[in-house]
Amino acid sequence: MSGSFSRRQAIDAVTGFALPDCVTDEYLGDLFGENVFSTSVMKARLPKIVFKKLMATIDNGAPMDPTIADVVASAMKDWAIEKGASHYAHVFYPLTGFTAEKHDSFLEPDSSGASLAEFAGKTLLQGEPDASSFPNGGLRGTFEARGYTGWDVTSPAYILENPNGNTLCIPTIFISWTGEALDKKTPLLRSQQAMSKQASRLLKLFGHIDVDTVVSYAGAEQEYFLIDEHFYYARPDLMTTNRTLFGAKPSKGQEFDDHYFGAIPDRVLAFMIELDRELFKQGIPAKTRHNEVAPGQFEIAPVFERSVLAHDHQQLMMTTMKRVAEKYGMKCLLHEKPFAGVNGSGKHVNFSLGNNNQGNLLNPGDTPHDNMQFLTFCGAIIRAVHLHGGLLRAAVASASNDHRLGANEAPPAIISIFLGDQLMDVFEQIAKGGATGSKQAGVIELGVDTLPPLKADPGDRNRTSPFAFTGNRFEYRAPGSNQSISDPMVAINTILADSLDYISTELEGLLSDGMELGDAVQKVLQEIFIDHGAVVFNGNGYSDEWQAEAAARGLKNLRTTVDAVTEYTSPEVVEMFEKYGVLSARELKAREDVIFEYYALTLLVEAKESSEIATTMILPAAVRYQGELAGTAAALKAAGIEAPVPMLAEVTEAIATLTSSMATLDKAIADFHGENELEESQYALETLIPAMSDVRDAVDSLETMVADDLWPLPTYNEMLTIL
Numbered sequence: 218m219s220g221s222f223s224r225r226q227a228i229d230a231v232t233g234f235a236l237p238d239c240v241t242d243e244y245l246g247d248l249f250g251e252n253v254f255s256t257s258v259m260k261a262r263l264p265k266i267v268f269k270k271l272m273a274t275i276d277n278g279a280p281m282d283p284t285i286a287d288v289v290a291s292a293m294k295d296w297a298i299e300k301g302a303s304h305y306a307h308v309f310y311p312l313t314g315f316t317a318e319k320h321d322s323f324l325e326p327d328s329s330g331a332s333l334a335e336f337a338g339k340t341l342l343q344g345e346p347d348a349s350s351f352p353n354g355g356l357r358g359t360f361e362a363r364g365y366t367g368w369d370v371t372s373p374a375y376i377l378e379n380p381n382g383n384t385l386c387i388p389t390i391f392i393s394w395t396g397e398a399l400d401k402k403t404p405l406l407r408s409q410q411a412m413s414k415q416a417s418r419l420l421k422l423f424g425h426i427d428v429d430t431v432v433s434y435a436g437a438e439q440e441y442f443l444i445d446e447h448f449y450y451a452r453p454d455l456m457t458t459n460r461t462l463f464g465a466k467p468s469k470g471q472e473f474d475d476h477y478f479g480a481i482p483d484r485v486l487a488f489m490i491e492l493d494r495e496l497f498k499q500g501i502p503a504k505t506r507h508n509e510v511a512p513g514q515f516e517i518a519p520v521f522e523r524s525v526l527a528h529d530h531q532q533l534m535m536t537t538m539k540r541v542a543e544k545y546g547m548k549c550l551l552h553e554k555p556f557a558g559v560n561g562s563g564k565h566v567n568f569s570l571g572n573n574n575q576g577n578l579l580n581p582g583d584t585p586h587d588n589m590q591f592l593t594f595c596g597a598i599i600r601a602v603h604l605h606g607g608l609l610r611a612a613v614a615s616a617s618n619d620h621r622l623g624a625n626e627a628p629p630a631i632i633s634i635f636l637g638d639q640l641m642d643v644f645e646q647i648a649k650g651g652a653t654g655s656k657q658a659g660v661i662e663l664g665v666d667t668l669p670p671l672k673a674d675p676g677d678r679n680r681t682s683p684f685a686f687t688g689n690r691f692e693y694r695a696p697g698s699n700q701s702i703s704d705p706m707v708a709i710n711t712i713l714a715d716s717l718d719y720i721s722t723e724l725e726g727l728l729s730d731g732m733e734l735g736d737a738v739q740k741v742l743q744e745i746f747i748d749h750g751a752v753v754f755n756g757n758g759y760s761d762e763w764q765a766e767a768a769a770r771g772l773k774n775l776r777t778t779v780d781a782v783t784e785y786t787s788p789e790v791v792e793m794f795e796k797y798g799v800l801s802a803r804e805l806k807a808r809e810d811v812i813f814e815y816y817a818l819t820l821l822v823e824a825k826e827s828s829e830i831a832t833t834m835i836l837p838a839a840v841r842y843q844g845e846l847a848g849t850a851a852a853l854k855a856a857g858i859e860a861p862v863p864m865l866a867e868v869t870e871a872i873a874t875l876t877s878s879m880a881t882l883d884k885a886i887a888d889f890h891g892e893n894e895l896e897e898s899q900y901a902l903e904t905l906i907p908a909m910s911d912v913r914d915a916v917d918s919l920e921t922m923v924a925d926d927l928w929p930l931p932t933y934n935e936m937l938t939i940l
Contacts, residue, residue, distance in 0.1 A: 249497045251498050253499060254373050286342050302376055303383070304384045304385070310391070310701065311351040312808065314701045353393070366391050390406065405528060405707050408707045412433060412713050413432065415721060416713075419724075423589070431578070432571070436568075444936045446547060458826055459617075460552045461936075462909070467937060488547065496537060499530070511937070527702065528706065559937070561621045561626060564698045567690050589734070598634070599750070602684055607790075611708075611783075615700065630776050633682060640686060751771060778816050782809050786805055813897070820902075821889055839868065842923045843872060846868060868922050871915060875916065881911065889905070
């Protein structure tokens with residue numbers, strides 16, 4: 218068998234893996250929500266008046282009544298203990314983008330030396346983790362430690378299972394002692410409230426008198442890679458940075474399109490089945506699972522939920538995916554680009570707006586040209602994205618997502634909207650004076666009697682668009698697979714609040730002047746499409762021509778995180794966020810600083826790991842091979858044979874290139890500096906990335922030359938195909 222000893226061991230372990238015994242007779246549907254303190258559980262366990270008050274907050278955004286906390290806490294504790302929980306945890310979502318939790322026991326000693334299970338309302342409502350130990354962008358000094366978690370009643374508590382005992386998890390917000398948001402959830406809740414207020418205002422102008430709280434819904438398609446843990450632990454770069462810093466392109470990647478939607482490997486399918494079961498227990502509505510484009514890449518997608526709950530479920534989903542994968546001897550890689558040369562992973566966020574009474578506000582119906590309400594909400598999105606495309610780009614900015622955005626596998630860094638043929642035609646009619654008709658769906662005749670005719674949508678889809686209308690919702694394709702969906706949803710909610718406010722104000726003025734509603738809507742939408750229609754593009758977003766056309770339209774092309782993140786502190790963004798009470802100028806600046814800090818640190822760690830692997834693993838292997846070739850050349854010469862030794866010159870030249878590039882990288886690491894987070898990020902972008910790229914080029918070149926039994930790292934061919 219070929220390969221170095223460590224690689225042979227890894228391959229032997231992978232091919233000898235046996236699936237764990239996970240046979241169950243439980244029907245998946247019966248498990249849904251069994252570990253959730255759900256509405257039905259609360260209804261059964263809480264007094265009627267307490268339940269009614271709680272649901273008024275959850276469903277209608279009514280102010281939380283703190284006087285019911287003791288009753289809720291007692292019922293929650295009893296339910297959790299019946300589920301085997303001995304501890305509870307306030308779960309929050311700091312600016313790391315990951316999930317944090319602090320566990321405390323229910324049990325407290327009493328005066329007799331025994332223990333009692335206690336859980337008071339004040340404990341449910343508030344906790345106090347250390348605020349200086351999480352990234353805060355300067356909002357708190359190192360010596361200023363106090364921070365608070367606060368119960369988010371809109372997201373249900375749940376049980377986290379472990380073979381040695383269970384924990385009651387309570388979703389919370391996380392704020393500083395000064396009341397500033399230190400987390401991903403607080404601004405999401407604020408933005409939801411701001412958007413709802415303006416959407417309700419607009420609905421009332423359309424004559425609705427029973428307007429429920431309008432909520433944003435989200436459904437995030439989660440892409441990921443799976444590799445065997447033996448390969449993972451044989452790759453120091455994967456363990457340290459979550460991506461491969463080196464690796465020659467495999468001889469067969471995704472060129473044949475044979476992996477996408479292909480038969481799911483047994484080991485992966487077993488993982489998926491158990492993952493679905495675990496997610497269903499937590500009330501996470503997992504719906505779709507399939508192979509993705511790249512070998513070793515897969516996708517899971519849940520059903521739409523309220524965006525705040527969808528955020529919490531996404532965070533829990535990522536944790537659960539990693540945990541279940543380990544049970545099957547695999548590592549779940551959520552990095553946006555763990556392997557170069559094949560597709561990276563995104564987290565396409567589908568979103569819509571609606572409520573129980575008015576339904577989905579982004580459903581155009583069969584005749585969208587007659588649907589004034591839908592067209593108005595759609596017009597608000599067009600205006601919002603055109604004015605604040607830079608903010609939407611900033612909301613998905615990271616060192617890892619920069620590997621995707623702008624490449625021919627993900628939407629470009631230019632934020633544009635795809636409406637499709639039907640809606641584009643309607644808005645063009647509006648711009649010319651009024652819409653009188655809509656393109657209708659067609660029928661595809663298949664020419665086979667046994668096959669039924671298929672309904673064709675009135676417009677095609679566009680996978681190159683970052684912001685695409687897909688029938689009854691928009692899909693924001695730019696978020697990365699490892700990112701929280703909070704940041705893009707906060708941006709979407711807030712820019713919609715701004716545009717819905719603008720439209721409502723315009724309509725109110727026109728209506729007060731005596732104009733009919735239909736005429737007023739036509740006038741406002743006509744102005745919006747004339748002023749902001751430049752953001753609508755139905756063509757190929759990957760083409761070079763679009764880059765030039767977008768520039769001519771005045772659309773921003775923020776290619777890197779360093780280009781994009783300063784959008785957070787642009788005057789118009791600060792003014793908007795403060796106007797709607799979502800984030801203050803200080804909170805926005807803090808987020809900008811945190812993103813820059815993480816960007817620079819991510820690249821610095823990658824640079825250091827590149828240097829270490831090149832120094833301790835790659836260069837020694839290459840020199841050994843060079844020595845073997847030189848020995849062969851010397852033996853031939855001693856025997857009087859004058860013949861060139863294949864690869865000796867090429868390997869020698871490649872080693873020289875590698876050592877030179879390593880020296881440049883080491884100097885770049887030693888000189889890493891900056892007066893602030895922005896300068897450090899610029900240095901990382903302009904100096905560390907090119908230096909790492911040169912080292913990688915040299916290493917990947919050597920991988921194609923060095924004898925296979927000497928190469929120390931598992932290769933792409935092995936990691937992506939042996940599972």
